[in-house]
Amino acid sequence: xxxxxxxVSDKVSDAFEKAGFDREYGTVSSSKxxxxxxxxxxxxxxxxxxxxKNPMEIAEAVVSFLSEETEVFSKVExxxxxxxxxxxxxxxxxEYINNMWNADKFGYxxxxxGRKTIIDYxxxxxxxxxxxxxxxxxxxxxxxxxxxxxxxxxxxADVHLGDWGLQMGLIIEQLRTDKPDxxxxxxxxxxxxxxxPPFTLDExxxxxxxxxxxxxxxxEFLAKAQDTTLRxxxxxxxxxxxxxxxxxxxxxxxxxxxxxxxxxxxxxxGESDAQPFINAMLKDFEDRGIAYESEGALVVDISEDxxxxxxxxxxxxxxxxxxxxxxxxxxxxxxxxxTYNPKEYIYVADKRQELHFTQVFRTAKxxxxxxxxxxxxxxxxGTMNGKDGKPFKTRAGGVMRLEYLIxxxxxxxxxxxxxxxxxxxxxxxxxxxIVGLAALKYGDLSNQATRDYIFDIDRFTSFEGNTGPYIxxxxxxxxxxxxxxxxxxxxxxxxxPAFTDKxxxxxxxxxxxxxxxxESFKExxxxxxCQFMYEAADIFNGFYHDTNILNESDEYIKNSRLALLAFTxxxxxxxxxxxxxxxxxxx
Numbered sequence: 001x002x003x004x005x006x007x008v009s010d011k012v013s014d015a016f017e018k019a020g021f022d023r024e025y026g027t028v029s030s031s032k033x034x035x036x037x038x039x040x041x042x043x044x045x046x047x048x049x050x051x052x053k054n055p056m057e058i059a060e061a062v063v064s065f066l067s068e069e070t071e072v073f074s075k076v077e078x079x080x081x082x083x084x085x086x087x088x089x090x091x092x093x094x095e096y097i098n099n100m101w102n103a104d105k106f107g108y109x110x111x112x113x114g115r116k117t118i119i120d121y122x123x124x125x126x127x128x129x130x131x132x133x134x135x136x137x138x139x140x141x142x143x144x145x146x147x148x149x150x151x152x153x154x155x156x157a158d159v160h161l162g163d164w165g166l167q168m169g170l171i172i173e174q175l176r177t178d179k180p181d182x183x184x185x186x187x188x189x190x191x192x193x194x195x196x197p198p199f200t201l202d203e204x205x206x207x208x209x210x211x212x213x214x215x216x217x218x219x220e221f222l223a224k225a226q227d228t229t230l231r232x233x234x235x236x237x238x239x240x241x242x243x244x245x246x247x248x249x250x251x252x253x254x255x256x257x258x259x260x261x262x263x264x265x266x267x268x269x270g271e272s273d274a275q276p277f278i279n280a281m282l283k284d285f286e287d288r289g290i291a292y293e294s295e296g297a298l299v300v301d302i303s304e305d306x307x308x309x310x311x312x313x314x315x316x317x318x319x320x321x322x323x324x325x326x327x328x329x330x331x332x333x334x335x336x337x338x339t340y341n342p343k344e345y346i347y348v349a350d351k352r353q354e355l356h357f358t359q360v361f362r363t364a365k366x367x368x369x370x371x372x373x374x375x376x377x378x379x380x381x382g383t384m385n386g387k388d389g390k391p392f393k394t395r396a397g398g399v400m401r402l403e404y405l406i407x408x409x410x411x412x413x414x415x416x417x418x419x420x421x422x423x424x425x426x427x428x429x430x431x432x433x434i435v436g437l438a439a440l441k442y443g444d445l446s447n448q449a450t451r452d453y454i455f456d457i458d459r460f461t462s463f464e465g466n467t468g469p470y471i472x473x474x475x476x477x478x479x480x481x482x483x484x485x486x487x488x489x490x491x492x493x494x495x496x497p498a499f500t501d502k503x504x505x506x507x508x509x510x511x512x513x514x515x516x517x518x519e520s521f522k523e524x525x526x527x528x529x530c531q532f533m534y535e536a537a538d539i540f541n542g543f544y545h546d547t548n549i550l551n552e553s554d555e556y557i558k559n560s561r562l563a564l565l566a567f568t569x570x571x572x573x574x575x576x577x578x579x580x581x582x583x584x585x586x587x
Contacts, residue, residue, distance in 0.1 A: 001107030003518075004096055004511040005029065005039070008088065011072055012041050015065035021047060021058065028086060030512070037075065037085035038508060044082040055082025090497035093507045098495050100511070101567050105150065106574070108514040112521075113152035118336050119145050121348035122258070122265060125162035126250035127171055127208050130257045130402040132392050132455075136381045139441045140449050141348040142263045142580045143526040144379065150578060151521050156340060161254075161270030163247060164328060167208060169229030172242055173221060174211035175199070184238040193238070197245035201253055204246065230322050233275060243272075257403060262437065262580050274331035278323055281331050282316060290367050291316055302362040314359035329360045333369050344375040346524070351380025351450055379524045382452035384444070392455050410436035412461045413469065420463075423586060431584045435469050436461070438581045442468030445579055446530035466534045468581065471572065474537040476587045477544070478569040485550055487562045495567060496560035502543040506564065509536045513571055526579060533575045540568055 002010075005028055013026030025043030032040070044062070048055035059078035066076040066086070075087040100106045121141025124134055141157070148155040175198075176185050182198050183189045199207065215222040232239040251268060258264065282298060285291035291300045296319030303311050316327050336342060347357055357378040364370050386392045394400045414432035417423060423431065443460035447453040463469045498504035513532070520528040549565070552558035576583055 001099065001103055001109060001514070003515045004093075005515060007096070008039055008072075008086065011069055012062070012066065012084070012086070015062045015069075016043070016047075018065045019058070019061040021051075021062070026062075031085070036079075037077075037087050039086040039088070041084040041086065042082075044078075044084065048082060056080060058082065059084050090499075090504055090507075093504065093511060094495050094497045097507055097511050097567060100513070101495065101570070106513050106571065108151075108517055110151040110153075112148070115153045115344060116340055116342040117148055117153050117155040117344040117346065118340060118342045119148070119155055119157050119346045119348065120160045121145075121157065122159035122263075123162060123349060124159070124254055125165075125167055126254070126270070127167060127204050127246050128250075129205055130254065131399045132384060132402060132405055133399065134402060135405070135440075136384060136444060136449075137348050137350075138258065138261055138263045139444050139580065140379065140381055140526065142261075143445055143578060144346060144348065144524055146578045146580060147517075147521050147526070147529075150517070150574075153344075156267060156342070157265045158267040158269055158336075159254075159258075159265040160332070161251075161268070163243075163250075164233065164271035164275065164323075165325070166225060166229050167212070168232055168239075168243060168246070169225035169227070170211035170215055171204070171207050171246065172228050172232070172239055173225045174207050174214065175242065178207070184242050189238075193241040197249060198242075199245070199249075201249045204249055226320070226322070230320065233323060260403065260406060262582065269332075269335075271325075271328040271332070274328040274335060275323075277331040277334045278327055281334060282327075285316065285367060288367075290363075295319065300359075300363045300366065302359050302366070304362070311355070311358065314363045316363070326356065326360055326363070329356075330363060330367075330369065333360075333364050337370060342374070344377065345370075346377045346379060348379045348381065351382060354378060354380050377524070379449060381449045382447075384455050385452055387454060387456065389454070406436065406440065409440050409457055409461060412436070412457050413439060416461055416463065416469075417587070427586060431587060434582050434584045435472055435587065438468035438472050438576075438583075440468075441579055441581055442471065442530060445526045446534075448525070448527050463587075466530075469587075471533050471537050471576065472581075472583050473587050474540060475569055475572050475576070475583050476585070478540070478565050478572075479585065481544075481549060481565060482562065482569070485558075485562055487566065489563070489566055493563045493566070494560065495563045496556065499557055499560075500543075500547060502539070502546050503561070503564070506536070506539045506543050506568065509539050510568060510571055529575050529578055533572055536568065536572060 009026055009028045012028055013023035016026040017023040025047045026041060027043060028039045028041045030039060031037045044055040044058040047058055051058070056078060059082045063076050063078045063084060066073055072088060072092050073086060074089045077085050079085050119141060121137050123137055124130055145155055145157045175182070179198060183193065211225070215225060228239060232243060282291065285300065286298070291298045294313070297315050298317035299313040299315050301313050314326050315324055316330065318324060361376040361378070364376065365372065370376065384392050392400065410432050413436040414428050417428045417432060439460045443455070444453070446466060460467060461469060463473055495507070498507055516528060516532040520526065547561070549558065549561050552561065573583060
């Protein structure tokens with residue numbers, strides 16, 4: 001189904017052609033002056049330069065033919081210095097949105113149907129709880145995944161756990177200090193290792209920060225941890241047994257926390273799963289001359305003639321023989337190619353990792369790990385900051401656990417709901433969690449992913465303005481009206497031509513859904529979906545306050561408006577689902 005602006009552009013292009021001009025100049029866009037018109041065409045100025053004619057003469061010639069299309073255009077006029085201002089008829093809009101409503105995905109047509117795509121997000125380190133720093137990767141990645149599913153892509157989401165780096169060696173060495181009598185540290189032990197872990201999850205979460213702090217002051221301890229990491233990566237039996245305990249505890253806790261965010265993954269792999277591919281990959285790099293030794297390390301040059309600045313080579317093996325993040329990321333690509341053979345990769349991570357992914361992507365292409373036409377995309381996100389403009393911290397100055405942040409925002413929402421005094425305490429407790437998550441996710445996703453933003457719990461939980469609770473309240477309001485009317489969509493449900501300016505404005509906004517989604521999908525930009533939702537919700541609420549709906553005496557008008565409300569609800573609900581936001585029944 002064509003975009004609404006494309007249909008209007010077709011009509012304008014026809015008029016250009018009838019006037020004896022090239023139809024390519026007939027493209028229209030939404031008006032930047034909605035007080036004057038709904039759409040505008042600026043092609044006459046460009047055409048005037050080419051034809052060396054007065055742009056107003058061209059515009060007037062085109063308008064003379066557009067004026068004949070009375071079923072489509074309610075107003076067309078030439079405006080200096082050569083714009084064409086256009087408004088469309090109510091009938092033309094209503095026919096379009098009825099077709100949208102009856103079409104799959106509201107008429108959105110995708111060229112990504114069945115496209116195999118891997119999305120790598122989450123990226124949590126095991127042995128540590130999720131904290132606020134994991135929020136953006138989780139909610140942005142989940143939204144991108146859902147957008148791709150809406151577009152029909154065959155997308156596979158991988159959490160890609162950090163389970164194989166230095167933190168493993170640090171934990172094992174700290175455990176040796178704290179519990180030296182464990183059988184894992186007895187070099188003479190030949191039996192089976194215990195099935196139950198020698199520590200609890202709470203103990204594990206204390207071990208890592210203690211080891212990390214110690215490594216910064218104790219060089220000998222750090223050296224031991226590095227050696228232990230290398231031995232683990234080479235398959236040490238005892239260290240592997242400890243690692244398995246760490247993984248079992250950590251995965252269960254991470255899954256619980258991601259479930260609380262309504263974030264899910266198809267694949268729970270990590271850096272460790274790339275380990276079987278590393279040695280063969282590095283040997284292949286050396287054999288083909290793709291990698292070479294430099295100061296004891298193995299590196300790959302990634303510089304290209306078009307680079308504006310010098311980029312350092314990608315180190316794929318340290319001088320001590322240890323693998324790095326780049327090594328495991330490259331080996332992971334080999335694993336994914338063999339398992340899925342995707343056409344596209346999307347990595348969602350902190351934007352400060354841009355150089356890392358540039359090195360990985362160029363090495364992967366240079367080494368032929370992926371085909372030349374495989375898309376490798378990095379979506380780097382900014383930092384969530386406190387009101388002081390610095391990375392968000394607890395009041396004590398530490399990094400806040402994500403589950404505590406979720407609880408805080410749920411409490412803030414519950415307090416505001418009590419002020420409204422609409423629901424019982426049980427209903428508030430049941431609803432506050434849903435609305436709180438919406439406030440948290442929308443507060444993040446409504447910002448452009450690449451930008452830093454201020455986490456403001458008061459603003460995010462407000463029921464007014466561009467917030468998650470405002471969007472949810474709008475949908476709940478629509479549900480309530482439809483319920484009171486006893487409305488159920490049937491085969492005879494039709495959205496009629498608008499009877500008021502506000503009604504027409506709402507229909508026009510909804511007609512733009514496919515165009516907004518297409519742009520958001522192409523640019524990996526959930527914030528554009530948020531902006532569309534807010535504008536649609538705001539227009540709806542203006543329409544609702546100014547318009548008689550339930551008490552309308554004319555049954556045709558009443559049913560038309562109820563149909564428009566149901567369509568608005570359906571579009572907003574689809575957008576919410578793309579953001580992994582649920583909507584309660586009451587607020």
